[in-house]
Amino acid sequence: MGTRTNTALARARTDQGRPSLPVGRYIAGPFYDWFFFILSPLLALLLGLLVSPLGLDQWTYAATDAAGRVHQIAVAALASAALTHAHLVIVFFRSHLNRSIFRLHPHRFITVPIVLFLASVGSQWVFVVTSVLTVWWDVYHSSLQTFGLGRIYLDCAISPRRPLSWRMKAACPPVLAAGFFVAAELPRDVGSN
Numbered sequence: 001m002g003t004r005t006n007t008a009l010a011r012a013r014t015d016q017g018r019p020s021l022p023v024g025r026y027i028a029g030p031f032y033d034w035f036f037f038i039l040s041p042l043l044a045l046l047l048g049l050l051v052s053p054l055g056l057d058q059w060t061y062a063a064t065d066a067a068g069r070v071h072q073i074a075v076a077a078l079a080s081a082a083l084t085h086a087h088l089v090i091v092f093f094r095s096h097l098n099r100s101i102f103r104l105h106p107h108r109f110i111t112v113p114i115v116l117f118l119a120s121v122g123s124q125w126v127f128v129v130t131s132v133l134t135v136w137w138d139v140y141h142s143s144l145q146t147f148g149l150g151r152i153y154l155d156c157a158i159s160p161r162r163p164l165s166w167r168m169k170a171a172c173p174p175v176l177a178a179g180f181f182v183a184a185e186l187p188r189d190v191g192s193n
Contacts, residue, residue: 024156025153025156026156027152027153027156037149051076056074056075056076057074057076058074059074059075059076060072060073060074060075061073061074061075061078095109096109116130139177139181140173140174140177142177143173143174143175143176143177143179144173146173146176147172147173147176
């Protein structure tokens, strides 16, 4: 490791390189936290539930490719994909342009993506395996975010902080992740006659 990496590691290991914990019961403020953190999953669920009854799934966008074939997509699916990809673009710039984080993990940001891309292009098996793992990783990553956000709120509410056991830290995110898969397997016709 070079001097720059050691400096970044030292800074990351101290409280000076990290944002301070929020003071009070909220991270950014009551309105922001309630709208963007606490209620946003319920708002997304409500929006998703309203797509079909409001007929929004009938709105489609169609385009013709160079071969003359017509491709069509529901506007709701297009909006969902656009928001998801916008989120990924923002995260890419936040991670890759954050010098201290980039210096900590240069191979994670440069080498690993290039190697995975080339391996996926070069081998159909690698492509299939990485495609399946991507879905699992996304769900696990989301559960880690949910758990982490909950820990921040717990830190805001409880002073002094009560440390969680390593078993709790290791068990909670996979249990949250399992909830996503259980919910995905629930019957689609719940509530219909």
